Amino acid sequence: MIRHTVVFTLRHPTGSPEEEAFLEAGRGLADIPGVERFERLRQVSGKNGYAWGFSMEFADRAAYDGYNEHPAHVAFVRDRWVPEVADFLEIDYVPI
Amino acid sequence: MIRHTVVFTLRHPTGSPEEEAFLEAGRGLADIPGVERFERLRQVSGKNGYAWGFSMEFADRAAYDGYNEHPAHVAFVRDRWVPEVADFLEIDYVPI
Numbered sequence: 001m002i003r004h005t006v007v008f009t010l011r012h013p014t015g016s017p018e019e020e021a022f023l024e025a026g027r028g029l030a031d032i033p034g035v036e037r038f039e040r041l042r043q044v045s046g047k048n049g050y051a052w053g054f055s056m057e058f059a060d061r062a063a064y065d066g067y068n069e070h071p072a073h074v075a076f077v078r079d080r081w082v083p084e085v086a087d088f089l090e091i092d093y094v095p096i
Numbered sequence: 097m098i099r100h101t102v103v104f105t106l107r108h109p110t111g112s113p114e115e116e117a118f119l120e121a122g123r124g125l126a127d128i129p130g131v132e133r134f135e136r137l138r139q140v141s142g143k144n145g146y147a148w149g150f151s152m153e154f155a156d157r158a159a160y161d162g163y164n165e166h167p168a169h170v171a172f173v174r175d176r177w178v179p180e181v182a183d184f185l186e187i188d189y190v191p192i
Contacts, residue, residue, distance in 0.1 A: 002140065007187050023192070044098065045188035053189050091103050091187075092141035093149050096119070 001095065002058045004067075007043055007050040008088035014051070022084050025076070026054055032070045034063035050089070097191065098154045100163075103139055103146040104184035110147070118180050121172070122150055128166045130159035146185070 030038035041053035108114035126134035137149035
C-alpha cells in the first residue's frame with residue numbers, strides 16, 4: 001500500500017465560495033480508478049502554514065501511476081490545482 | 097478525530113543499526129494512553145527530502161494534549177527525538 005498525501009494552501013480567502021468550490025471539486029479525485037480511502041482534510045497544526053490536505057491510498061505503484069496519468073487527474077491539476085493552489089507539499093508513505 | 101503526523105529525517109546513516117534502534121524505540125509511542133492507529137512509515141516521494149514518518153490518531157484535543165504531556169512522550173522527545181532527528185515537519189489533520 002502507498003498512501004499519497006498532499007498538504008496545501010489555496011490562493012482563495014478563508015471561508016470564500018471559491019475555497020469551498022475547490023474542495024468540492026477535489027471530491028472527484030476519489031472516483032479515479034485505483035484511489036482508495038480518499039480523504040479531504042483540514043490541517044490544524046500551528047507548526048506549519050498549510051490549511052488543507054488530501055489523502056488517498058493505492059494498492060501498488062501501478063495503481064498510483066494509473067491515477068497520475070488518468071485524464072481526470074491531469075485535468076484537475078491543469079484546471080484547478082495549478083491556478084488555485086498557492087503552496088503545497090507532497091508526502092507519500094508506505095507502512096513499515 | 098485528530099490525526100497527528102510527523103515526517104522526519106534521522107541523523108543516522110540509512111540502514112544503520114542506530115536508525116533501526118530509533119524506529120524500534122518509536123513503537124513505544126503507541127502505548128501512550130489516547131494513541132490510536134499508530135503507524136511507522138517510510139516516506140517514498142521524491143518530491144521532499146524526508147525519509148520516515150509517524151502517524152497516530154486521537155479522539156479529541158484532550159487526548160492529544162494528554163499524549164503531549166505524558167512522561168513517556170516527554171522522555172522520548174528529550175532522549176531520542178532531539179538528539180537523533182535532523183529535520184522534521186508536523187502536520188495534523190481533521191477530516192472534513
